[in-house]
Amino acid sequence: MANYFPILILGLLAAALPLATIFLARAIQTRRPNPAKLEPYESGIAATTFAFDTRFSVRYFLIAVLFVVFDVETIFLFPWAVLFHRLGLFGLIEMVIFLVILVVGYFYVWKRQALDWA
Amino acid sequence: MKILTPTFLTYVKVLLIVAVVPAIVGFVIVLAERRIMGFMQVRLGPNRVGPKGTLQGLADLLKLVTKEDVTPARAEKFVHFLAPVLAVIPALTALAVIPMGPSIRLARHVSTPLWVADINIGLLFLLAITSIGVYGIILGGWASNNKYSMLGGLRSAAQLVSYEVPMGLSLVAVLLMTRSLSLVEIVMRQDRMQLWFVFPGLLSFFLYFVSGVAETNRNPFDLPEAESELVSGFNTEYSGVKFAFFFLGEYAAMIIISCVAVTVFFGGWLPPFGHVKALSFLHIVPPFLWFLAKVGFFIFCYIWFRSTFPRYRFDQLMALGWKWMIPLSLVNIVIVALAILWTPGRTDGLVRLGWLFGALFLLMFFLAKLRQALARRDRLASEPAGTRQSALKA
Numbered sequence: 273m274a275n276y277f278p279i280l281i282l283g284l285l286a287a288a289l290p291l292a293t294i295f296l297a298r299a300i301q302t303r304r305p306n307p308a309k310l311e312p313y314e315s316g317i318a319a320t321t322f323a324f325d326t327r328f329s330v331r332y333f334l335i336a337v338l339f340v341v342f343d344v345e346t347i348f349l350f351p352w353a354v355l356f357h358r359l360g361l362f363g364l365i366e367m368v369i370f371l372v373i374l375v376v377g378y379f380y381v382w383k384r385q386a387l388d389w390a
Numbered sequence: 391m392k393i394l395t396p397t398f399l400t401y402v403k404v405l406l407i408v409a410v411v412p413a414i415v416g417f418v419i420v421l422a423e424r425r426i427m428g429f430m431q432v433r434l435g436p437n438r439v440g441p442k443g444t445l446q447g448l449a450d451l452l453k454l455v456t457k458e459d460v461t462p463a464r465a466e467k468f469v470h471f472l473a474p475v476l477a478v479i480p481a482l483t484a485l486a487v488i489p490m491g492p493s494i495r496l497a498r499h500v501s502t503p504l505w506v507a508d509i510n511i512g513l514l515f516l517l518a519i520t521s522i523g524v525y526g527i528i529l530g531g532w533a534s535n536n537k538y539s540m541l542g543g544l545r546s547a548a549q550l551v552s553y554e555v556p557m558g559l560s561l562v563a564v565l566l567m568t569r570s571l572s573l574v575e576i577v578m579r580q581d582r583m584q585l586w587f588v589f590p591g592l593l594s595f596f597l598y599f600v601s602g603v604a605e606t607n608r609n610p611f612d613l614p615e616a617e618s619e620l621v622s623g624f625n626t627e628y629s630g631v632k633f634a635f636f637f638l639g640e641y642a643a644m645i646i647i648s649c650v651a652v653t654v655f656f657g658g659w660l661p662p663f664g665h666v667k668a669l670s671f672l673h674i675v676p677p678f679l680w681f682l683a684k685v686g687f688f689i690f691c692y693i694w695f696r697s698t699f700p701r702y703r704f705d706q707l708m709a710l711g712w713k714w715m716i717p718l719s720l721v722n723i724v725i726v727a728l729a730i731l732w733t734p735g736r737t738d739g740l741v742r743l744g745w746l747f748g749a750l751f752l753l754m755f756f757l758a759k760l761r762q763a764l765a766r767r768d769r770l771a772s773e774p775a776g777t778r779q780s781a782l783k784a
Contacts, residue, residue, distance in 0.1 A: 275509050276507065279483060279486045281401065282506060283483040285405070285482075286478055286479045290638075294475075294632065296455075297459060297630060301630065303459075310462050312465075313538065313627060319537075323539065336547070339551035339554065339555065343554060346558035349562040350514060350562060353562045353563075354570065356730065364731060378716075387708065387709070388709075
């Protein structure tokens with residue numbers, strides 16, 4: 273675990289850098305807020321509705337769900353790939369069976385047009 | 391020299407990363423990008439501040455720090471503040487595991503390797519930590535309470551998760567050859583095998599780098615920002631230092647994608663064909679400089695892409711990721727696995743696969759050129775004689 277400690281320190285420093293700079297910049301910059309400046313940008317027209325109230329396409333959600341399936345699969349492949357030279361042909365056949373099951377699902381998703389964006 | 395203990399030196403390297411990488415981004419990469427793009431577009435680019443514009447970074451820094459940092463009244467203020475910080479943290483932290491060179495001697499009996507940590511799950515750690523970068527972008531886009539930003543953030547999330555899959559799968563094919571997730575071990579193995587993994591992994595490399603460009607939201611996949619349709623997308627409502635840190639996050643992510651491409655596919659700090667006797671003079675150049683030169687080349691490719699390719703449409707982007715790159719990377723895994731089984735216990739199969747990929751690549755290149763030439767001839771033939779000039783231009 274000793275190897276990971278410097279990484280943690282690096283992460284903390286990487287967080288400290290933007291935080292420190294943002295607060296430092298606050299001390300030296302001029303702040304002249306006015307109502308127009310604080311409006312959301314809508315190409316110069318006053319906004320009547322706001323982003324928090326509007327709905328968005330459900331396809332984004334679908335993509336996120338599909339991603340979970342495929343990413344879990346990738347994680348399964350990682351240890352298999354590292355040990356493949358010991359598993360040999362047996363390991364390949366086993367993994368191809370696993371992939372075929374997944375590809376069946378993939379084609380089902382494709383045929384149901386979950387991958388189309390229109 | 392008691393003070394130069396390995397632990398102390400590790401923290402010096404940590405500090406160097408945090409201090410030097412933002413400086414390199416601001417002073418070198420941004421300037422290089424603007425100058426190179428300027429020349430590619432037949433204009434000069436910034437050349438006023440300092441000799442040949444070299445101090446442009448300083449001027450930008452002063453402007454960005456002193457500029458008013460506006461938080462929109464209806465924004466989710468805390469998240470709006472947090473997002474740029476979240477964009478920077480993973481991008482800088484990931485650099486900890488990149489091996490930039492073998493040990494260098496600092497003094498008598500004191501030497502230190504040019505990486506912060508060599509962990510045995512290096513590549514997995516990199517994939518994990520770089521995918522956290524999406525939080526900064528999507529939270530920034532959402533917290534702004536601006537429709538453009540919201541769309542930018544959503545697009546970005548969809549794009550990043552879509553290209554995460556082919557990126558992971560293309561690296562799986564390389565892991566079959568490396569047998570280890572440690573990045574140092576990956577470079578060492580390329581040295582021992584006397585083979586850069588780009589040759590047997592040519593397809594992997596293309597899949598990796600294209601996904602890498604998409605992961606960093608760069609052209610031609612820069613839909614989350616898309617100046618012409620989303621007025622800069624997720625960062626529309628950001629100004630001053632916060633905007634600068636989104637920028638830093640994006641460029642640091644570019645550096646990481648390039649570093650991983652160099653380490654995994656192009657032999658890290660190794661000189662090209664270092665085992666060939668006739669090329670042994672290449673060992674004179676310090677390994678760290680080889681690493682820097684290779685990373686610099688990929689950063690240049692990023693800039694080159696930006697001034698070459700027009701932006702994708704969102705449905706094309708999704709179709710490319712899900713319908714082409716994912717099936718292709720699955721096929722690639724099986725191909726590489728078969729090449730390893732070809733000659734069990736030895737690496738000849740991989741070398742042969744490298745030759746095969748090279749031949750295929752050349753064949754495709756010439757076919758593409760031939761097709762281009764034929765299309766040009768047809769176009770010229772179909773035009774009436776008087777309008778030939780316009781056809782030549784097109």
